[in-house]
Amino acid sequence: MTALTPPLDEPDRSLAGLHGSVRVPRAGWGRLGAYLGPGLLIGVGYMDPGNWGTDLAAGALFRYDLLWVVALASLMAVVLQLLAARLGLASGRDLAQAVAETYPGWVRLPYWLLAELAIIACDLAEVLGSAVALSLLFHLPMLGAVAITGADVLLLLGLQRYGMRTIEAVVAVLVLTIAGCYVLELFVLPGTRPDFGEIGGALLHPGLARPGMATIAVGIVGATVMPHNLYLHSALVQSRRGRADAEARRAAIRFTALDTVVALLLAFFVNAAILVLAAIVFHGRPGALVDGRYYAFGPDTDWIRVAYLTFAPLVGTALASTLFAVALLASGQSSTITGTLAGQVVMEGLTRFRVSPWQRRLVTRLCAIVPAVALIAWRGEGSVNDLLILSQVVLALQLPFAMLPLLHLVGRRRLGAGRPGRLLLGAGWLCAAIILAFDLYGLPDAARAAAQLLLRS
Numbered sequence: 001m002t003a004l005t006p007p008l009d010e011p012d013r014s015l016a017g018l019h020g021s022v023r024v025p026r027a028g029w030g031r032l033g034a035y036l037g038p039g040l041l042i043g044v045g046y047m048d049p050g051n052w053g054t055d056l057a058a059g060a061l062f063r064y065d066l067l068w069v070v071a072l073a074s075l076m077a078v079v080l081q082l083l084a085a086r087l088g089l090a091s092g093r094d095l096a097q098a099v100a101e102t103y104p105g106w107v108r109l110p111y112w113l114l115a116e117l118a119i120i121a122c123d124l125a126e127v128l129g130s131a132v133a134l135s136l137l138f139h140l141p142m143l144g145a146v147a148i149t150g151a152d153v154l155l156l157l158g159l160q161r162y163g164m165r166t167i168e169a170v171v172a173v174l175v176l177t178i179a180g181c182y183v184l185e186l187f188v189l190p191g192t193r194p195d196f197g198e199i200g201g202a203l204l205h206p207g208l209a210r211p212g213m214a215t216i217a218v219g220i221v222g223a224t225v226m227p228h229n230l231y232l233h234s235a236l237v238q239s240r241r242g243r244a245d246a247e248a249r250r251a252a253i254r255f256t257a258l259d260t261v262v263a264l265l266l267a268f269f270v271n272a273a274i275l276v277l278a279a280i281v282f283h284g285r286p287g288a289l290v291d292g293r294y295y296a297f298g299p300d301t302d303w304i305r306v307a308y309l310t311f312a313p314l315v316g317t318a319l320a321s322t323l324f325a326v327a328l329l330a331s332g333q334s335s336t337i338t339g340t341l342a343g344q345v346v347m348e349g350l351t352r353f354r355v356s357p358w359q360r361r362l363v364t365r366l367c368a369i370v371p372a373v374a375l376i377a378w379r380g381e382g383s384v385n386d387l388l389i390l391s392q393v394v395l396a397l398q399l400p401f402a403m404l405p406l407l408h409l410v411g412r413r414r415l416g417a418g419r420p421g422r423l424l425l426g427a428g429w430l431c432a433a434i435i436l437a438f439d440l441y442g443l444p445d446a447a448r449a450a451a452q453l454l455l456r457s
Helices: 029-035 038-046 049-062 067-091 095-102 105-138 142-161 164-187 196-204 213-224 227-239 246-282 303-315 319-351 357-379 381-410 413-418 422-455
Strands: 287-290 293-296
Touching: 029 246, 038 067, 038 164, 038 227, 038 246, 038 319, 049 067, 049 105, 049 213, 049 246, 049 303, 049 319, 049 381, 067 095, 067 196, 067 213, 067 227, 067 246, 067 381, 067 413, 067 422, 095 105, 095 227, 095 319, 095 381, 105 142, 105 227, 105 303, 105 319, 105 357, 105 381, 142 357, 164 246, 164 319, 213 381, 213 422, 227 246, 227 319, 227 381, 246 303, 287 303, 293 303, 303 319, 381 422
Parallel strands: none
Antiparallel strands: 287 293
C-alpha cells in the first residue's frame, strides 16, 4: 500500500506519546481486540451534551416522528468516520497534517483558527452539560458548577501518563454508564416502556410535514456530525503498532471499520434512547407542576434542566431524575477527554506547535468557561440552553472546513491501495451534500437565535 508521503519522524507525529503505543498481535482474537478502542473515543462525541437538547425537544414535541433523522445522522457519521480512519491508516497522516502538507501555506493559520473555534464551541457544550449535571445532582449554583469543570484538566493529565489503553478504558466505563442509565430508564423503571411497533413505523415513514420539525431536524444533524471527530479519528487509528505489509494494513482497515460501526451504533442507541424517553414522558403534555412551580413544555424550553426536574414526578420515581443527571455528567466528562485530544491533533498538525497536555486542556477549557461564566452572570441560569444553541451554530459553520478537505484528500489517487472504493467515497460526498443542505436550511434561524441571545439583556 503506497502512502501519501513518506512516514513521519517522531517529532512530527501528532499525539506523539500515543502514536504506535498499542501493539497489535500477529493473529488471533487479540488482533481484533487491539484495534477496538478508537471508535469508542469517537463515539462519545456523538452522544455529548450538545445532542441532548435537540433529542429531548424532538421526542417531547413530535414523539417518534424525528427518530429517522437521528438514524440518518448516525449513518452519515459512520460514513465520514470510516473515511477519516482510512485517511489515517493509508497515508500515515491525520487530517490536520494532510491539510498542512497539501494546501498552500497561507491556508494554515485561518484553517487552524477555525478548527480551534469549533473545538472551543464543542468544549462549551461539555462544560455546560457537566455543570448542569453537577448543579442538579449536588444543588450547586451554576457559576460554581462551571468553575468546578475546570478541574478536569487534571483528569486528562493523569490519563495520558498511563497510555492509550487507559484512556480508552476510562471512556468505556463512562460510555457504559450512559448506556446503562438509559437501559434502566427505558426497560426497568415503570411507565417508560417503549412501543417498538410505533418506533419501527416512525423509522420507516420519514417526513417533515409538521411545523417546527425541519428546524429541530437541522439541529439534530448539526449536533450529531462533529468536525473535531474527523481530525481525531484520523490520528487515533495510528496509535496501533503492527506489521507494515499489505495484508496487515488490509486487516487494520477491516478491524477499524468494525470498531467504528459498533461504537457509532452504540451512540445511535443513546441518542435514540434520549428521544424515545422524552417522547414517552413529555409528548402530549402541556407542562408539569413540580413543588408548586409549573414548567411549560414548548419550543423554547430548556429541555435538559426541565427534564431532570420533571422526570421524577412524571415517571413516579426519584431514580429517573438521578439516572438522567448521572448519564449527563458521564457524557460531559467522556466528551471533554476526546475534545482535548482533538485539540492537540489540530494544533500539532497545522502549526507544528506543541504544548503539554495540561496546558492544552487548560487553554481550551478557559476559552469555554469564560464566555459561559460571563453570560450566566449577566443573564442568569436560564441562558444555558441559549449557550448550547450558540455552540451548535459555530460547529455547523466549521463542519464544511473539515468535511470537504477530508473527502478531497481521501479520494486522491496518491493514496494508493488505501483509497476507498467508489461506493464509500460516493456515499461520503452524498452525506456531505445532505449535511450542507441541512445546515444551509437551518443556519439562518440558528444565527438569528444566536444574535438574539447576544442582544438580550
